[in-house]
Amino acid sequence: MMKTDSLSLGLYVHIPFCLKKCAYCDFFSQTDYSLADKYLSALLTEGSMVSEQYRERLIDTVYIGGGTPSSLSALQLASLLGGLRERFHFAPEIEFTLEANPATLDEEKLCVLRENGVNRLSIGLQSASNTELCTLSRIHTYEDFEKTYTLARRYMDNISLDLMFGLPDQTEESFRVTLNRAVSLKPNHISMYALKIEEGTPFHRMGEKLMLPSEDEVANMYLYACAFLEKAGFQQYEISNFARQGCLSRHNLRYWKREEYIGLGPAAHSFIEGRRYANKKDLAAYIQALSHQEKPPRSEEITLSFQDEMEEEIMLKLRMTAGLDMAYLKEKFGYAIEKSAARKIREYVKHGFLTQKENIIAFTPRGFLVSNTVIADLLPDE
Numbered sequence: 001m002m003k004t005d006s007l008s009l010g011l012y013v014h015i016p017f018c019l020k021k022c023a024y025c026d027f028f029s030q031t032d033y034s035l036a037d038k039y040l041s042a043l044l045t046e047g048s049m050v051s052e053q054y055r056e057r058l059i060d061t062v063y064i065g066g067g068t069p070s071s072l073s074a075l076q077l078a079s080l081l082g083g084l085r086e087r088f089h090f091a092p093e094i095e096f097t098l099e100a101n102p103a104t105l106d107e108e109k110l111c112v113l114r115e116n117g118v119n120r121l122s123i124g125l126q127s128a129s130n131t132e133l134c135t136l137s138r139i140h141t142y143e144d145f146e147k148t149y150t151l152a153r154r155y156m157d158n159i160s161l162d163l164m165f166g167l168p169d170q171t172e173e174s175f176r177v178t179l180n181r182a183v184s185l186k187p188n189h190i191s192m193y194a195l196k197i198e199e200g201t202p203f204h205r206m207g208e209k210l211m212l213p214s215e216d217e218v219a220n221m222y223l224y225a226c227a228f229l230e231k232a233g234f235q236q237y238e239i240s241n242f243a244r245q246g247c248l249s250r251h252n253l254r255y256w257k258r259e260e261y262i263g264l265g266p267a268a269h270s271f272i273e274g275r276r277y278a279n280k281k282d283l284a285a286y287i288q289a290l291s292h293q294e295k296p297p298r299s300e301e302i303t304l305s306f307q308d309e310m311e312e313e314i315m316l317k318l319r320m321t322a323g324l325d326m327a328y329l330k331e332k333f334g335y336a337i338e339k340s341a342a343r344k345i346r347e348y349v350k351h352g353f354l355t356q357k358e359n360i361i362a363f364t365p366r367g368f369l370v371s372n373t374v375i376a377d378l379l380p381d382e
């Protein structure tokens, strides 16, 4: 088992409530808030257990996601954030993010967030087209988003926006409008995801009736966005993430750099001491277990093998534009990818999917479009 050097730890907190389910979403969340108070108390009990276990660890990134954390009341947010602060040691330079949806934030909540150390908001805009927002079953219009953003700016220096592309009836032109509008508001960071049709969602049930853009159009949207955002001063640092200078998401970087984190709440994942595990997606069972001071039920738990760790290193590092350091891979895992996959790497570089600078190989934007296939091709045989 390989340990990370750092004593710092990331903390993810899952809030499984949304005012309405979006038509594409398969995240673990529900629209019934009747258990919200009991849930928050269970969450803090899990927080106490974890903080007791990792007492010496300094939390330097927190991400409160969901669900829609900003849909909790100001009182609920205050008790959650205050409870976390009491239980964990937060680093002075902490990055503390809360996910927010337009039309669910007001001045009172923003004051609570700021007073409790939240210093970064990730706002789900998704699209600047009201037609597209309506198709996605979002609860807000573009105008609602602008109001929320303008208000939030008075309280937060660091704001990230989430955008989506490849949406039903979306055109390359309408996506360009979304990008233009997003950039004109000068956010610090943009995350941009292609729509995936997930099983069990209304979009999945619609099947062929969903008028999706073609694969080529979706690829064009992605490539256009990469070039456009770079021109607008955003550095692409991961397949889906773009940041102004100094505004890379430190919490997300933890995931890709294989640094340790703990997740609280049902469906939350943790990676610590060479193990990956996830809490079961069952709100009632979660509350029940914690009310008896028992650990929440887990849905999966694995101790990574040497091979697992090496494959993760290759997959996660290649998600980032900083790329994979082949010398480091050889030193840490004894795998000389530059030799074993030399011909394949040469071909991918020749065709513009990868770049190679000395020991570093990295995807180009075009390469990111086919990254799963390329990575599978580069992984060593077991």
Ligand code: SF4
Binding pocket: 017, 018, 020, 021, 022, 025, 026, 027, 029, 066, 067, 068, 101, 124
């Ligand atoms: S608000 Fe977010 S988590 Fe909630 S249903 Fe919509 S996409 Fe899913």
